Amino acid sequence: MKEISTATITEEVARLCIEAACDLPVDVEKLIQEATDKEESEFGKYAMEKVCKNVKIARETNVPMCQDTGMVIVFAEIGQEVHITGGSFEDAVNAGVAKGYIDGYLRKSTVIDPVLNRKNAGDNTPAIIYARLVPGDELSITIMPKGAGSENMSQLKMLKPAQGLEGIKQFVIDSVVNAGGNPCPPTIVGVGIGGNADKAMQLSKEALRREAGAPNPNPEYAKLEQELLEAINKSGVGPQGFGGRTTALAVHIETYPTHIATMPVGVTLNCHAARHKHVVL
Structure with missing residues (x-):
């Protein structure tokens, strides 16, 4: 004991x-830098460069x-x-x-x-x-x-099982695109599927704990994550909603068994400042 x-x-x-508050995890920073290097939109690249500078200043000066x-x-x-x-x-x-x-x-x-x-x-x-x-x-x-800017964009939908994979895809994509620039994109998209209403939303939060960009261990869900990421980034919302190719840095899916008559899906967005720290005692 x-x-x-x-x-x-x-x-x-x-x-x-x-x-x-002051030190963005390196896994998130890596995805942000990669997205900055690939961004083709003039306004989008400007926004991403400012994000990168802000992350560096916060870490060096120990301010939020x-x-x-x-x-x-x-x-x-x-x-x-x-x-x-x-x-x-x-x-x-x-x-x-x-x-x-x-x-x-x-x-x-x-x-x-x-x-x-x-x-x-x-x-x-x-x-x-x-x-x-x-x-x-x-x-x-x-x-x-x-933060509240991204949290206010959270969505829950109780899909019918017959709506299947396509229903899930459409709901997730719509949730991100309709949020526009409000959650300070590029975001990390947490998706919870299964359980009941509250479990699906909890799963979507749990998904944000994962190393940024690390795929789901189930190859079928990993494939779905990639498909959703590509579709979201084709939307053109872009960094900070200014337009561009990077609306999301990653999509993370977590699942749980559910009832035969339902298919709950929760979506939680994390802003580009995807802050988290961890300790084991």
Whole structure:
């Protein structure tokens, strides 16, 4: 049995929040640079060059790459042989988010009630936490700050099974193209297929955790990802919606078994600042 203190969890989450805001993962940066080199549109290339410059400045000066430092999504895999000491795991995570956003001078964007009292919480809590038990004695935490510009473009559709593959393709393509420049393209497109309505949307978030551009291990879904990416990039929306050949950097699909009478599909877009950081304790 491994013991991990809530104090350690809080410190690590705080560190990850600051790093995620200021240091774009190299896998995402690589795709952005490749897209910049290939871009043929004058306005599109201009936008991509500015994105590349912004990523570099943020990393070198340790300042956020975007003013919207997001609502924090936390994915946690908790080993069954882990004993968390000193209090609640959820409280420790939220204390870490608060510390990271206050110490890092990151914009606080959460409100305490979605409708009746939209007063700012002041510390960017609570986080949205997806936690699951797994075998082993490790605690894995991934922090993914998600800005509202891209989050507002999320879509869910309960397709009929008879609509099949073509129905899925059309829905995903329409979701990205109709979003236009709102999610700050080029985006990474997360697609969740299966489960029920909430599971499909969760899967679409999980898809954004994958190494940027890494294919689905199932070759048929990997093929579908590539087909969708090509179709989306033929739309002409382009970087920041200015037109061009790169509307999306990657399409990631995750699936789950579902009911015989339904075929839920969720789409979540991540802006070009596809921020995430990871630690294993």
